[in-house]
Amino acid sequence: MKKNGVEEQYVIDDFTSKDTWRIFRIMAEFVEGFEMLGKIPPAVAMFGSARALPGSIAYDRSLAADPELWRLRTGVLQKPVRLR
Numbered sequence: 001m002k003k004n005g006v007e008e009q010y011v012i013d014d015f016t017s018k019d020t021w022r023i024f025r026i027m028a029e030f031v032e033g034f035e036m037l038g039k040i041p042p043a044v045a046m047f048g049s050a051r052a053l054p055g056s057i058a059y060d061r062s063l064a065a066d067p068e069l070w071r072l073r074t075g076v077l078q079k080p081v082r083l084r
Contacts, residue, residue, distance in 0.1 A: 043075035 052059040069076060 040077070041075060043077050044069065045077040 046062060046065075052062065066076075
């Protein structure tokens with residue numbers, strides 16, 4: 001497409017070979033993650049529970065779910081916490 005008499009380049013033209021390999025590294029991380037998930041037995045993940053305050057409905061429900069998950073022998077996936 002021409003704009004002001006000058007041929008515009010597509011965004012893809014701005015990619016370098018370094019950017020192209022970056023895409024493959026990202027894809028490799030996805031593949032690695034899915035392969036690891038395939039080895040995990042049945043489990044659940046709770047998101048946002050770190051911000052639930054004691055006494056809140058979300059906090060109480062997560063505590064109530066724990067014995068039931070234990071009874072069902074279901075694992076709980078947890079994101080590692082970074083210490084500052």
